[in-house]
Amino acid sequence: MDLSTLILADSRFPGGGHVHSGGLEEAVSRKLVVSERDLPGFLFGRLRTAGSLAAVFAAASTHAAARGVQGGHWRRLDVELDARTPSPAQRQASRAQGRGTARAGRVAWPSPVLTGLLAETPRPHHPIVLGALVGVSGGSPFDAAMAVAYLAVSGPASAAVRLLGLDPFGVNAVVARLGDEVRRVSEHAAGVAGLDPADLPAPGAPALDLFAEAHARHHEEEVRLFAS
Template sequence: TRTVPTPPATAPTDRLPAGSDADPWVVLDREVDARTASPAQRDASRTQGRLLVRVARRVWPSPVLDELARAVPHPHHPVALGVAAHAAGTTPQDAALAAAYHAVSGPATAAVRLLGLDPVAVHGLLANLTPELSAVSAAACPPGTSERPGSAGAHWAALPAYSSPGLDLLAERHARAGIRLFVS
Protein backbone atom coordinates (compact mmCIF):
# COMPACT_ATOMS: atom_id res chain seq x y z
CA THR A 1 0.00 0.00 0.00
CA ARG A 2 1.08 3.53 -0.71
CA THR A 3 1.14 5.92 2.23
CA VAL A 4 1.08 9.66 1.96
CA PRO A 5 3.67 11.23 4.24
CA THR A 6 2.20 13.31 7.02
CA PRO A 7 3.70 16.79 7.21
CA PRO A 8 5.45 17.62 10.46
CA ALA A 9 3.50 19.53 13.08
CA THR A 10 5.61 22.56 12.24
CA ALA A 11 4.52 22.56 8.58
CA PRO A 12 2.57 25.64 7.50
CA THR A 13 -1.17 25.10 7.53
CA ASP A 14 -1.94 27.79 4.95
CA ARG A 15 -3.27 26.61 1.64
CA LEU A 16 -3.77 30.07 0.15
CA PRO A 17 -1.42 33.01 -0.22
CA ALA A 18 -1.55 35.53 2.58
CA GLY A 19 -3.91 38.41 1.93
CA SER A 20 -5.95 36.61 -0.73
CA ASP A 21 -9.64 37.35 -1.03
CA ALA A 22 -10.54 33.72 -0.43
CA ASP A 23 -14.00 32.32 0.04
CA PRO A 24 -15.08 32.94 3.67
CA TRP A 25 -15.51 29.18 4.19
CA VAL A 26 -11.92 28.59 3.12
CA VAL A 27 -10.73 31.36 5.44
CA LEU A 28 -12.65 29.89 8.38
CA ASP A 29 -11.34 26.40 7.62
CA ARG A 30 -7.79 27.79 7.55
CA GLU A 31 -8.36 29.34 10.97
CA VAL A 32 -9.24 25.90 12.35
CA ASP A 33 -6.18 24.44 10.61
CA ALA A 34 -4.00 27.03 12.32
CA ARG A 35 -5.45 26.07 15.71
CA THR A 36 -4.93 22.32 15.25
CA ALA A 37 -1.23 21.60 15.62
CA SER A 38 -1.31 17.83 15.15
CA PRO A 39 -1.58 16.61 11.54
CA ALA A 40 -3.32 13.46 12.85
CA GLN A 41 -5.93 15.58 14.61
CA ARG A 42 -6.38 17.74 11.49
CA ASP A 43 -6.98 14.58 9.44
CA ALA A 44 -9.47 13.23 11.99
CA SER A 45 -11.27 16.57 12.13
CA ARG A 46 -11.56 16.71 8.34
CA THR A 47 -12.84 13.13 8.16
CA GLN A 48 -15.48 13.83 10.79
CA GLY A 49 -16.38 17.14 9.13
CA ARG A 50 -16.80 15.60 5.69
CA LEU A 51 -19.03 12.85 7.08
CA LEU A 52 -21.11 15.32 9.10
CA VAL A 53 -21.70 17.54 6.05
CA ARG A 54 -22.71 14.50 4.02
CA VAL A 55 -25.32 13.48 6.60
CA ALA A 56 -26.49 17.04 7.32
CA ARG A 57 -27.09 17.75 3.62
CA ARG A 58 -29.51 14.82 3.54
CA VAL A 59 -31.24 15.61 6.83
CA TRP A 60 -31.39 19.42 6.55
CA PRO A 61 -30.99 20.41 2.88
CA SER A 62 -29.64 23.95 2.92
CA PRO A 63 -27.88 26.36 0.58
CA VAL A 64 -25.38 27.09 3.38
CA LEU A 65 -24.37 23.42 3.58
CA ASP A 66 -24.09 23.34 -0.22
CA GLU A 67 -21.87 26.46 -0.17
CA LEU A 68 -19.56 24.88 2.40
CA ALA A 69 -19.38 21.58 0.50
CA ARG A 70 -18.44 23.41 -2.71
CA ALA A 71 -15.85 25.68 -1.09
CA VAL A 72 -14.28 23.11 1.28
CA PRO A 73 -15.03 19.49 0.32
CA HIS A 74 -13.33 18.20 3.51
CA PRO A 75 -14.10 20.84 6.16
CA HIS A 76 -12.96 20.61 9.74
CA HIS A 77 -15.50 19.15 12.15
CA PRO A 78 -16.10 22.41 14.09
CA VAL A 79 -16.91 24.23 10.84
CA ALA A 80 -19.20 21.43 9.69
CA LEU A 81 -20.91 21.31 13.08
CA GLY A 82 -21.60 25.04 13.08
CA VAL A 83 -23.01 24.95 9.57
CA ALA A 84 -25.10 21.83 10.26
CA ALA A 85 -26.50 23.47 13.39
CA HIS A 86 -27.39 26.57 11.37
CA ALA A 87 -29.07 24.43 8.70
CA ALA A 88 -31.05 22.68 11.45
CA GLY A 89 -32.31 26.06 12.66
CA THR A 90 -30.47 26.17 15.97
CA THR A 91 -28.74 29.11 17.62
CA PRO A 92 -24.96 29.62 17.81
CA GLN A 93 -25.16 28.74 21.52
CA ASP A 94 -26.93 25.46 20.65
CA ALA A 95 -24.08 24.66 18.26
CA ALA A 96 -21.53 25.49 20.96
CA LEU A 97 -23.39 23.27 23.42
CA ALA A 98 -23.34 20.41 20.90
CA ALA A 99 -19.59 20.93 20.42
CA ALA A 100 -18.97 20.97 24.18
CA TYR A 101 -21.03 17.82 24.67
CA HIS A 102 -19.19 16.12 21.79
CA ALA A 103 -15.87 17.01 23.45
CA VAL A 104 -16.77 15.12 26.62
CA SER A 105 -19.12 12.39 25.39
CA GLY A 106 -16.69 10.97 22.82
CA PRO A 107 -13.93 10.26 25.34
CA ALA A 108 -16.50 9.05 27.89
CA THR A 109 -17.93 6.56 25.41
CA ALA A 110 -14.42 5.41 24.50
CA ALA A 111 -13.66 4.89 28.20
CA VAL A 112 -16.77 2.72 28.54
CA ARG A 113 -15.70 0.60 25.58
CA LEU A 114 -12.00 0.34 26.40
CA LEU A 115 -12.11 0.10 30.18
CA GLY A 116 -15.39 -1.75 30.63
CA LEU A 117 -16.87 1.00 32.78
CA ASP A 118 -20.55 1.05 33.70
CA PRO A 119 -22.21 3.04 30.88
CA VAL A 120 -25.05 4.24 33.11
CA ALA A 121 -22.59 5.60 35.68
CA VAL A 122 -20.46 7.28 33.01
CA HIS A 123 -23.46 8.91 31.35
CA GLY A 124 -24.70 9.96 34.78
CA LEU A 125 -21.41 11.80 35.21
CA LEU A 126 -21.93 13.42 31.81
CA ALA A 127 -25.42 14.54 32.86
CA ASN A 128 -23.88 16.13 35.95
CA LEU A 129 -21.69 18.24 33.64
CA THR A 130 -24.75 20.04 32.23
CA PRO A 131 -24.13 23.30 34.14
CA GLU A 132 -20.48 23.41 33.06
CA LEU A 133 -21.31 22.59 29.43
CA SER A 134 -23.96 25.32 29.43
CA ALA A 135 -21.48 27.82 30.86
CA VAL A 136 -18.86 26.92 28.25
CA SER A 137 -21.35 27.27 25.41
CA ALA A 138 -22.57 30.62 26.75
CA ALA A 139 -18.98 31.89 27.00
CA ALA A 140 -18.33 30.79 23.41
CA CYS A 141 -21.27 32.86 22.16
CA PRO A 142 -21.21 36.29 23.76
CA PRO A 143 -23.85 38.81 22.63
CA GLY A 144 -23.27 39.95 19.05
CA THR A 145 -22.08 36.59 17.71
CA SER A 146 -25.12 35.92 15.56
CA GLU A 147 -23.32 36.50 12.24
CA ARG A 148 -24.43 34.23 9.43
CA PRO A 149 -22.02 31.27 9.15
CA GLY A 150 -19.20 32.05 6.77
CA SER A 151 -20.01 35.76 6.63
CA ALA A 152 -17.20 38.19 6.07
CA GLY A 153 -18.42 40.21 9.07
CA ALA A 154 -17.29 37.56 11.53
CA HIS A 155 -13.86 38.01 13.10
CA TRP A 156 -12.45 34.53 12.67
CA ALA A 157 -8.94 35.48 13.75
CA ALA A 158 -10.35 36.26 17.21
CA LEU A 159 -11.31 32.62 17.75
CA PRO A 160 -9.55 31.05 20.74
CA ALA A 161 -6.52 28.87 20.10
CA TYR A 162 -6.19 26.73 23.21
CA SER A 163 -3.41 24.18 23.08
CA SER A 164 -2.82 20.76 24.56
CA PRO A 165 0.60 19.54 23.42
CA GLY A 166 0.22 16.29 25.34
CA LEU A 167 -2.89 15.36 23.37
CA ASP A 168 -1.18 16.39 20.13
CA LEU A 169 1.72 14.04 20.90
CA LEU A 170 -0.64 11.20 21.81
CA ALA A 171 -2.60 11.73 18.57
CA GLU A 172 0.60 11.52 16.52
CA ARG A 173 1.71 8.36 18.35
CA HIS A 174 -1.72 6.81 17.84
CA ALA A 175 -1.66 7.65 14.10
CA ARG A 176 1.60 5.71 13.75
CA ALA A 177 0.52 2.75 15.90
CA GLY A 178 0.06 -0.66 14.32
CA ILE A 179 -3.39 -0.96 15.89
CA ARG A 180 -5.61 2.12 15.81
CA LEU A 181 -8.63 2.18 18.06
CA PHE A 182 -10.36 5.39 16.97
CA VAL A 183 -9.97 8.06 14.30
CA SER A 184 -9.97 10.91 16.80
Protein backbone atom coordinates (compact mmCIF):
# COMPACT_ATOMS: atom_id res chain seq x y z
CA MET A 1 0.00 0.00 0.00
CA ASP A 2 1.55 3.31 -1.08
CA LEU A 3 1.65 6.60 0.80
CA SER A 4 -1.29 8.17 -1.02
CA THR A 5 -3.56 5.31 0.03
CA LEU A 6 -2.44 5.65 3.65
CA ILE A 7 -3.19 9.38 3.49
CA LEU A 8 -6.69 8.75 2.13
CA ALA A 9 -7.39 6.20 4.89
CA ASP A 10 -6.10 8.55 7.60
CA SER A 11 -8.78 10.05 9.85
CA ARG A 12 -6.92 13.37 9.56
CA PHE A 13 -7.49 13.54 5.79
CA PRO A 14 -9.75 16.58 5.24
CA GLY A 15 -12.49 14.72 3.40
CA GLY A 16 -15.21 15.18 6.01
CA GLY A 17 -15.44 11.59 7.18
CA HIS A 18 -15.16 12.57 10.84
CA VAL A 19 -18.74 13.88 10.88
CA HIS A 20 -20.24 10.51 9.91
CA SER A 21 -20.77 7.54 12.26
CA GLY A 22 -21.77 4.96 9.65
CA GLY A 23 -25.05 4.22 11.40
CA LEU A 24 -23.46 3.77 14.81
CA GLU A 25 -25.15 6.80 16.37
CA GLU A 26 -28.60 5.50 15.48
CA ALA A 27 -27.68 2.03 16.78
CA VAL A 28 -26.54 3.60 20.05
CA SER A 29 -29.72 5.65 20.37
CA ARG A 30 -31.74 2.42 19.99
CA LYS A 31 -29.51 0.72 22.60
CA LEU A 32 -28.40 -1.90 20.11
CA VAL A 33 -24.79 -0.97 20.84
CA VAL A 34 -24.22 -0.05 24.48
CA SER A 35 -20.77 -1.41 25.30
CA GLU A 36 -17.54 -2.66 23.80
CA ARG A 37 -19.01 -6.19 23.69
CA ASP A 38 -21.59 -5.05 21.13
CA LEU A 39 -19.12 -3.34 18.84
CA PRO A 40 -17.52 -6.32 17.00
CA GLY A 41 -20.84 -7.55 15.68
CA PHE A 42 -21.86 -4.12 14.42
CA LEU A 43 -18.51 -3.48 12.75
CA PHE A 44 -18.36 -6.94 11.16
CA GLY A 45 -21.87 -6.54 9.76
CA ARG A 46 -21.07 -3.11 8.37
CA LEU A 47 -17.84 -4.34 6.81
CA ARG A 48 -19.53 -7.26 5.05
CA THR A 49 -22.34 -5.11 3.63
CA ALA A 50 -21.81 -1.37 3.19
CA GLY A 51 -18.05 -1.76 3.50
CA SER A 52 -17.91 -4.49 0.88
CA LEU A 53 -20.01 -2.42 -1.51
CA ALA A 54 -17.74 0.59 -1.05
CA ALA A 55 -14.65 -1.58 -1.54
CA VAL A 56 -16.00 -2.99 -4.81
CA PHE A 57 -16.64 0.44 -6.29
CA ALA A 58 -13.39 1.93 -5.02
CA ALA A 59 -11.47 -0.94 -6.64
CA ALA A 60 -13.42 -0.54 -9.88
CA SER A 61 -12.71 3.18 -9.88
CA THR A 62 -8.97 2.60 -9.42
CA HIS A 63 -9.04 0.12 -12.28
CA ALA A 64 -10.79 2.68 -14.46
CA ALA A 65 -8.40 5.48 -13.52
CA ALA A 66 -5.37 3.35 -14.37
CA ARG A 67 -6.83 2.69 -17.84
CA GLY A 68 -7.72 6.35 -18.45
CA VAL A 69 -11.35 5.52 -19.24
CA GLN A 70 -13.51 7.85 -21.29
CA GLY A 71 -16.98 7.84 -22.78
CA GLY A 72 -19.15 8.22 -19.72
CA HIS A 73 -17.62 5.41 -17.64
CA TRP A 74 -17.48 7.55 -14.48
CA ARG A 75 -21.13 8.39 -14.86
CA ARG A 76 -21.97 4.70 -15.24
CA LEU A 77 -20.06 3.81 -12.08
CA ASP A 78 -21.84 6.58 -10.19
CA VAL A 79 -25.29 5.50 -11.40
CA GLU A 80 -24.65 1.87 -10.52
CA LEU A 81 -23.53 2.75 -6.99
CA ASP A 82 -26.60 4.96 -6.63
CA ALA A 83 -28.78 2.00 -7.61
CA ARG A 84 -27.12 -0.12 -4.92
CA THR A 85 -27.69 2.50 -2.21
CA PRO A 86 -31.45 2.52 -1.48
CA SER A 87 -31.28 5.05 1.36
CA PRO A 88 -31.37 8.71 0.21
CA ALA A 89 -29.64 9.66 3.46
CA GLN A 90 -26.77 7.28 2.74
CA ARG A 91 -26.49 8.56 -0.81
CA GLN A 92 -26.30 12.11 0.52
CA ALA A 93 -23.65 11.18 3.09
CA SER A 94 -21.55 9.38 0.47
CA ARG A 95 -21.72 12.33 -1.90
CA ALA A 96 -20.87 14.79 0.88
CA GLN A 97 -17.73 12.79 1.68
CA GLY A 98 -17.01 12.45 -2.01
CA ARG A 99 -17.18 16.19 -2.49
CA GLY A 100 -14.82 16.81 0.42
CA THR A 101 -12.41 14.14 -0.77
CA ALA A 102 -12.43 15.55 -4.30
CA ARG A 103 -11.61 19.05 -3.05
CA ALA A 104 -8.66 17.81 -1.02
CA GLY A 105 -7.60 15.38 -3.73
CA ARG A 106 -7.43 18.01 -6.46
CA VAL A 107 -4.88 19.89 -4.40
CA ALA A 108 -2.78 16.85 -3.46
CA TRP A 109 -3.00 14.82 -6.70
CA PRO A 110 -4.06 17.08 -9.61
CA SER A 111 -4.79 14.95 -12.65
CA PRO A 112 -6.72 15.05 -15.94
CA VAL A 113 -8.38 11.81 -14.78
CA LEU A 114 -9.85 13.52 -11.73
CA THR A 115 -10.86 16.51 -13.83
CA GLY A 116 -12.69 14.20 -16.22
CA LEU A 117 -14.40 12.36 -13.38
CA LEU A 118 -15.68 15.60 -11.85
CA ALA A 119 -16.85 16.85 -15.24
CA GLU A 120 -19.04 13.76 -15.57
CA THR A 121 -20.07 13.53 -11.90
CA PRO A 122 -19.66 16.89 -10.10
CA ARG A 123 -20.79 15.31 -6.78
CA PRO A 124 -19.29 11.82 -6.92
CA HIS A 125 -19.80 9.09 -4.39
CA HIS A 126 -16.95 8.79 -1.90
CA PRO A 127 -15.68 5.31 -2.96
CA ILE A 128 -15.53 6.39 -6.60
CA VAL A 129 -13.46 9.52 -6.09
CA LEU A 130 -11.22 7.82 -3.51
CA GLY A 131 -10.58 4.97 -5.92
CA ALA A 132 -9.76 7.40 -8.71
CA LEU A 133 -7.26 9.21 -6.49
CA VAL A 134 -5.58 5.93 -5.58
CA GLY A 135 -5.37 5.10 -9.29
CA VAL A 136 -3.86 8.39 -10.42
CA SER A 137 -1.28 8.22 -7.64
CA GLY A 138 -0.12 4.76 -8.70
CA GLY A 139 -2.02 2.55 -6.25
CA SER A 140 -3.83 -0.69 -7.05
CA PRO A 141 -7.50 -1.71 -6.87
CA PHE A 142 -6.61 -3.75 -3.78
CA ASP A 143 -5.11 -0.64 -2.14
CA ALA A 144 -8.29 1.35 -2.76
CA ALA A 145 -10.48 -1.46 -1.48
CA MET A 146 -8.37 -1.74 1.68
CA ALA A 147 -8.68 1.99 2.30
CA VAL A 148 -12.47 2.13 2.12
CA ALA A 149 -12.96 -1.21 3.88
CA TYR A 150 -10.82 0.08 6.73
CA LEU A 151 -12.75 3.37 6.82
CA ALA A 152 -16.01 1.40 6.98
CA VAL A 153 -15.01 0.11 10.41
CA SER A 154 -12.60 2.74 11.74
CA GLY A 155 -15.13 5.57 11.38
CA PRO A 156 -17.88 3.90 13.43
CA ALA A 157 -15.26 2.69 15.92
CA SER A 158 -14.08 6.24 16.53
CA ALA A 159 -17.70 7.33 16.83
CA ALA A 160 -18.26 4.67 19.52
CA VAL A 161 -15.52 6.22 21.65
CA ARG A 162 -17.20 9.62 21.42
CA LEU A 163 -20.78 8.41 21.83
CA LEU A 164 -20.28 5.85 24.58
CA GLY A 165 -17.06 6.93 26.23
CA LEU A 166 -15.46 3.56 25.49
CA ASP A 167 -11.84 2.81 26.19
CA PRO A 168 -9.99 3.80 22.98
CA PHE A 169 -7.42 1.04 23.54
CA GLY A 170 -10.14 -1.59 23.66
CA VAL A 171 -11.92 -0.15 20.62
CA ASN A 172 -8.66 -0.09 18.67
CA ALA A 173 -8.17 -3.76 19.52
CA VAL A 174 -11.64 -4.55 18.15
CA VAL A 175 -10.70 -2.92 14.83
CA ALA A 176 -7.35 -4.72 14.74
CA ARG A 177 -9.06 -8.09 15.12
CA LEU A 178 -11.01 -7.38 11.93
CA GLY A 179 -7.80 -7.23 9.91
CA ASP A 180 -8.16 -10.61 8.21
CA GLU A 181 -11.77 -9.89 7.25
CA VAL A 182 -10.85 -6.46 5.86
CA ARG A 183 -8.24 -8.17 3.70
CA ARG A 184 -10.72 -10.80 2.47
CA VAL A 185 -13.25 -8.14 1.54
CA SER A 186 -10.55 -6.17 -0.27
CA GLU A 187 -9.21 -9.17 -2.17
CA HIS A 188 -12.70 -9.98 -3.42
CA ALA A 189 -13.26 -6.36 -4.47
CA ALA A 190 -9.96 -6.27 -6.36
CA GLY A 191 -10.89 -9.51 -8.10
CA VAL A 192 -14.01 -8.02 -9.67
CA ALA A 193 -12.64 -4.52 -10.33
CA GLY A 194 -12.53 -5.01 -14.09
CA LEU A 195 -16.18 -6.01 -14.50
CA ASP A 196 -18.67 -3.87 -16.33
CA PRO A 197 -20.23 -1.43 -13.79
CA ALA A 198 -23.65 -3.07 -14.20
CA ASP A 199 -22.16 -6.46 -13.25
CA LEU A 200 -20.45 -5.37 -10.03
CA PRO A 201 -21.69 -7.08 -6.83
CA ALA A 202 -24.51 -5.50 -4.85
CA PRO A 203 -24.33 -6.50 -1.17
CA GLY A 204 -27.19 -4.94 0.78
CA ALA A 205 -27.61 -3.68 4.33
CA PRO A 206 -31.33 -3.10 4.98
CA ALA A 207 -30.81 -2.37 8.68
CA LEU A 208 -28.18 0.27 7.96
CA ASP A 209 -30.49 1.79 5.32
CA LEU A 210 -33.26 2.07 7.91
CA PHE A 211 -30.86 3.46 10.51
CA ALA A 212 -29.71 6.11 8.05
CA GLU A 213 -33.24 7.24 7.28
CA ALA A 214 -34.22 7.32 10.96
CA HIS A 215 -31.09 9.26 11.83
CA ALA A 216 -31.82 11.81 9.12
CA ARG A 217 -35.33 12.36 10.52
CA HIS A 218 -34.10 12.63 14.10
CA HIS A 219 -31.31 14.98 13.04
CA GLU A 220 -33.98 17.45 11.95
CA GLU A 221 -35.78 17.21 15.30
CA GLU A 222 -32.89 17.21 17.76
CA VAL A 223 -29.19 17.87 17.94
CA ARG A 224 -27.12 14.85 16.90
CA LEU A 225 -23.36 14.54 17.21
CA PHE A 226 -22.92 13.10 13.70
CA ALA A 227 -24.41 14.00 10.33
CA SER A 228 -25.12 10.34 9.58
